Amino acid sequence: MAEIVKENLTDREYKYGFETIIETDQFPMGLSEDVVNKIADKRNDPQFVRDFRLKAYRHWLTLKEPTWADVRYPKIDFQGIRYYSAPKSKPDGATGPASLADIDPELIETFNKLGIPLGEQKRLTGVAIDVVFDSVSVGTSHQEELAAAGVIFCSLTEAIQKHPEIVEKHLGKIVPYKDNYYAALNSAVFTDGSFVYIPKGVRCPLDLSTYFRINAKETGQFERTLIVAEAGSYVSYLEGCTAPMRDENQLHAAVVELITFDDAEIKYSTVQNWYSGDKDGRGGIYNFVTKRGLCQGTNSKISWTQVESGSSITWKYPSVILQGDNSSGEFYSVALTNHRMQADTGTKMVHIGKNTSSRIISKGISCDQSRNTYRGQVKILPSAESARNYSQCDSMLVGDQCTANTHPYLEVKNKSAIVEHEATTSKISGDHIFYMKSRGVDEEGAVSLLLHGFCKEVFKTLPLEFSIEAVKLLEMKLEGSVG
Amino acid sequence: MTTFSTIQSIQEAWSVRKTGLQDTRRQTIERRERAINLALAKGIPNTRDEEWKYTSLRPLIDRQFDLIDGLRHDGGPVDGSLVARINARLAVNAIPIVFINGRLDLSWPGSEALDSDYFRTLSEAELEEDSTFWDEWQSTQGMDQLFAGINAGLAHEGVVLVLNAEQFLKRPIHIIHLATKDHPNAARINRVVVSVPELADVIVYEEFISMDVLSLKPRVGEWTNSLTQFKLGPKAKCAYYRIVSSPNSFHTGSVTAVLDRDSQLDTFSLAIGSRFARINIDVKFTAPGAECTLDGLYLLQGEEHVDHHTTVDHTVGNCKTNQLYKGILADKGRAVFNGKIYLRKDAQGSEAYQSNKNLLLSSEAEVDTKPQLEIDANDVKATHGAAIGSINPAELFYLRSRCIGEAEATAMLCHGFAEECVMKVKDDDARALLRDRVREWFKLFALTHSPSDPLTTKVIDLAARKILNEEKP
Numbered sequence: 001m002a003e004i005v006k007e008n009l010t011d012r013e014y015k016y017g018f019e020t021i022i023e024t025d026q027f028p029m030g031l032s033e034d035v036v037n038k039i040a041d042k043r044n045d046p047q048f049v050r051d052f053r054l055k056a057y058r059h060w061l062t063l064k065e066p067t068w069a070d071v072r073y074p075k076i077d078f079q080g081i082r083y084y085s086a087p088k089s090k091p092d093g094a095t096g097p098a099s100l101a102d103i104d105p106e107l108i109e110t111f112n113k114l115g116i117p118l119g120e121q122k123r124l125t126g127v128a129i130d131v132v133f134d135s136v137s138v139g140t141s142h143q144e145e146l147a148a149a150g151v152i153f154c155s156l157t158e159a160i161q162k163h164p165e166i167v168e169k170h171l172g173k174i175v176p177y178k179d180n181y182y183a184a185l186n187s188a189v190f191t192d193g194s195f196v197y198i199p200k201g202v203r204c205p206l207d208l209s210t211y212f213r214i215n216a217k218e219t220g221q222f223e224r225t226l227i228v229a230e231a232g233s234y235v236s237y238l239e240g241c242t243a244p245m246r247d248e249n250q251l252h253a254a255v256v257e258l259i260t261f262d263d264a265e266i267k268y269s270t271v272q273n274w275y276s277g278d279k280d281g282r283g284g285i286y287n288f289v290t291k292r293g294l295c296q297g298t299n300s301k302i303s304w305t306q307v308e309s310g311s312s313i314t315w316k317y318p319s320v321i322l323q324g325d326n327s328s329g330e331f332y333s334v335a336l337t338n339h340r341m342q343a344d345t346g347t348k349m350v351h352i353g354k355n356t357s358s359r360i361i362s363k364g365i366s367c368d369q370s371r372n373t374y375r376g377q378v379k380i381l382p383s384a385e386s387a388r389n390y391s392q393c394d395s396m397l398v399g400d401q402c403t404a405n406t407h408p409y410l411e412v413k414n415k416s417a418i419v420e421h422e423a424t425t426s427k428i429s430g431d432h433i434f435y436m437k438s439r440g441v442d443e444e445g446a447v448s449l450l451l452h453g454f455c456k457e458v459f460k461t462l463p464l465e466f467s468i469e470a471v472k473l474l475e476m477k478l479e480g481s482v483g
Numbered sequence: 484m485t486t487f488s489t490i491q492s493i494q495e496a497w498s499v500r501k502t503g504l505q506d507t508r509r510q511t512i513e514r515r516e517r518a519i520n521l522a523l524a525k526g527i528p529n530t531r532d533e534e535w536k537y538t539s540l541r542p543l544i545d546r547q548f549d550l551i552d553g554l555r556h557d558g559g560p561v562d563g564s565l566v567a568r569i570n571a572r573l574a575v576n577a578i579p580i581v582f583i584n585g586r587l588d589l590s591w592p593g594s595e596a597l598d599s600d601y602f603r604t605l606s607e608a609e610l611e612e613d614s615t616f617w618d619e620w621q622s623t624q625g626m627d628q629l630f631a632g633i634n635a636g637l638a639h640e641g642v643v644l645v646l647n648a649e650q651f652l653k654r655p656i657h658i659i660h661l662a663t664k665d666h667p668n669a670a671r672i673n674r675v676v677v678s679v680p681e682l683a684d685v686i687v688y689e690e691f692i693s694m695d696v697l698s699l700k701p702r703v704g705e706w707t708n709s710l711t712q713f714k715l716g717p718k719a720k721c722a723y724y725r726i727v728s729s730p731n732s733f734h735t736g737s738v739t740a741v742l743d744r745d746s747q748l749d750t751f752s753l754a755i756g757s758r759f760a761r762i763n764i765d766v767k768f769t770a771p772g773a774e775c776t777l778d779g780l781y782l783l784q785g786e787e788h789v790d791h792h793t794t795v796d797h798t799v800g801n802c803k804t805n806q807l808y809k810g811i812l813a814d815k816g817r818a819v820f821n822g823k824i825y826l827r828k829d830a831q832g833s834e835a836y837q838s839n840k841n842l843l844l845s846s847e848a849e850v851d852t853k854p855q856l857e858i859d860a861n862d863v864k865a866t867h868g869a870a871i872g873s874i875n876p877a878e879l880f881y882l883r884s885r886c887i888g889e890a891e892a893t894a895m896l897c898h899g900f901a902e903e904c905v906m907k908v909k910d911d912d913a914r915a916l917l918r919d920r921v922r923e924w925f926k927l928f929a930l931t932h933s934p935s936d937p938l939t940t941k942v943i944d945l946a947a948r949k950i951l952n953e954e955k956p
Binding site: 395397400401405406409410414417419427 | 860
């Protein structure tokens with residue numbers, strides 16, 4: 001009996017840990033120029049994409065793995081990873097299924113398990129969804145409604161085929177392939193991802209959402225997201241991620257590029273819950289992601305919100321380049337680490353235009369033996385007249401084995417700028433819990449209340465359904481850590 | 484002439500120094516060699532190195548320096564007016580220890596009050612003390628850094644203060660490193676070692692000045708490499724005030740401190756003039772109950788570059804760190820601040836507060852600040868903060884609404900900004916001395932900037948004049 005109870009509890013730790021057995025179309029392990037070419041063949045890439053991949057691959061060969069982040073892990077064997085894995089579709093569809101009806105029912109079942117029904121019932125929640133399973137995008141809902149508004153929301157593969165002119169204009173412009181080691185790797189082998197184009201003056205009628213899942217063994221996921229918001233447009237985009245439980249580590253190296261023109265706004269929210277490894281740190285996803293937004297137009301705005309609760313290692317700095325005058329960037333983050341997870345995450349705000357402003361709110365919660373590091377850079381260039389930045393980083397330590405670090409980098413080259421940074425550290429102690437218990441709140445409720453209070457500023461920026469999911473996720477992760 | 488641009492040239496400098504050390508004990512030579520090799524093991528840092536991200540060593544290592552030899556000042560009796568000028572700068576009732584171009588002058592008027600009970604020169608102490616004494620100083624945190632290592636290896640003379648338990652030095656020690664025009668390219672390498680055992684108490688001033696503090700002729704600057712080390716026993720108390728005031732000079736300073744149970748160390752680093760300065764301060768708590776104050780103020784003009792790197796390591800519980808660094812930057816001044824505070828696993832019950840504030844007066848000035856907290860213990864109170872900005876328009880408006888002119892109001896705000904830091908100093912005499920030096924900087928600023936300069940200049944000029952008027956009575 002005790003065994004069963006224990007098993008149930010273990011299951012609760014990561015309920016998305018199942019694996020879906022479906023037929024997949026995979027490449028053998030390893031990376032070479034040949035593999036890059038084969039990926040290009042497979043995806044029927046136009047010449048500019050193929051050139052981009054090859055340039056990136058050749059550049060990647062000259063780079064060394066970065067070591068400056070405050071994370072420790074054994075060296076990654078880049079030849080031990082499968083760079084392409086796709087659910088097998090009908091023989092005629094080399095570029096992925098044409099419609100929802102073509103998708104393997106097994107796969108649909110998987111997404112239902114994850115709580116993402118792709119079908120009609122989604123219309124009620126008003127979220128259009130694109131799903132990326134291992135390497136390819138498997139289906140996008142609500143296409144008609146979006147098309148009526150002129151919004152293009154599809155997989156990157158489809159976009160490359162149908163709208164090559166837009167993709168060519170922006171792909172690799174915000175995160176060039178030379179940017180860093182993992183961006184170069186991604187540029188060489190990216191297999192799919194989402195593409196969003198909001199035309200001039202359009203306010204996207206739905207919240208757009210992408211769901212990423214790594215399923216197959218020994219695969220890496222290298223997706224690439226590109227969002228273009230033309231002048232005066234607005235879009236809110238959500239992203240969620242899970243992966244099965246495995247003993248070995250899997251690599252996830254994604255690139256996200258956002259660009260906003262005059263008066264446009266992109267709101268990008270992530271709830272990241274990749275498998276984080278077991279109690280002893282076995283397995284889990286290495287999440288090495290490059291996310292960057294460019295506020296090119298005046299009065300434009302990019303806002304990142306992230307809830308990081310998974311991955312055995314997170315190495316992620318969603319940043320904003322504030323080029324247009326009066327543009328603004330925001331970064332709201334809750335990063336929770338438990339067991340032996342390591343997170344080195346933060347942001348970069350580069351102020352170039354006049355009157356640009358940025359706001360950074362980062363909340364780190366570390367439990368057990370995990371390491372949680374905030375690393376953020378605020379750079380005010382001489383041209384950024386009257387720039388304004390406010391950063392606040394709070395850490396909460398749960399237990400006495402964990403680590404919380406704060407590394408802000410403030411670089412100011414203009415006297416009219418005002419830059420402020422504040423950081424505090426606190427803990428959930430037995431005293432807090434006792435106080436609330438004495439007022440009739442049970443232990444779970446007490447922890448939940450404290451969490452709510454700590455993360456309120458970030459959660460209130462999340463879309464409603466995500467905000468509820470995020471709180472549940474954190475509560476689940478913290479179970480058993482506090483006392 | 485030697486450059487310090489490569490590992491090889493430093494090793495050559497060491498072999499020259501080694502020949503000069505033939506008369507000393509063999510273990511001294513070996514110890515020095517180990518120290519220099521430890522520091523050289525990491526190579527010459529460049530800006531890709533995290534610790535040197537914002538400070539390039541280029542200006543320093545491209546230049547040629549004369550490595551000073553000889554232990555004592557042998558230029559005969561020093562000119563009386565110089566003595567008067569220097570002694571006028573001493574802290575109230577302080578005993579002077581004066582280095583002239585890196586050579587110790589024991590005949591300096593006032594130095595005779597030094598008691599051999601606690602005072603020795605570095606060369607004497609190297610002869611008398613065995614390796615256990617020196618190994619302890621060598622093993623402290625921060626000694627693997629390049630400039631600390633160069634000092635430990637190449638230092639030609641220094642001061643060793645070893646107090647007795649419960650000894651209270653009523654008169655502060657005021658160490659002056661003076662650079663004169665005779666050796667414009669001197670590389671001065673001096674070491675200071677201060678041991679404050681149980682219940683002992685001492686105040687140490689260390690001031691780096693050049694003769695042209697008030698003359699305006701730019702000249703080729705000398706290089707000062709200093710290493711100052713403290714060891715505090717249980718319940719010991721020590722205050723250390725450090726002033727760098729030698730425009731055009733190059734300065735690389737290292738300070739290390741090890742604090743035992745319930746001891747207290749107060750430090751203040753004032754940087755008011757140097758072409759290039761890099762100051763490393765490393766503090767380590769080894770037993771509970773100790774307290775450390777790390778304050779500093781940097782005032783920059785021209786093309787000055789001042790870089791403070793401080794590290795406080797809480798390895799044990801119930802210790803307290805309080806840190807406030809402030810800076811005013813004019814012209815093309817560039818300031819770097821990196822403050823690291825580690826709260827290790829066993830540091831439960833510790834408190835650490837860190838703050839860095841900068842005032843930019845010119846669009847060409849630059850600040851790079853990186854306050855850093857690394858926390859491995861959960862029962863701690865730790866905060867840090869940084870702020871960078873210009874004169875607050877609301878504050879300016881408030882003063883103007885009270886009939887104070889814009890320039891004068893700005894001057895008042897600048898002074899107030901610097902004063903916040905100085906007024907924290909508990910010791911009355913030290914506070915007065917530091918305040919005096921801050922005024923000196925404002926005066927110097929007024930003299931080097933023409934009145935036709937834009938607002939900022941006028942402001943400081945006015946500020947200086949206001950002070951000069953105050954001083955008239």
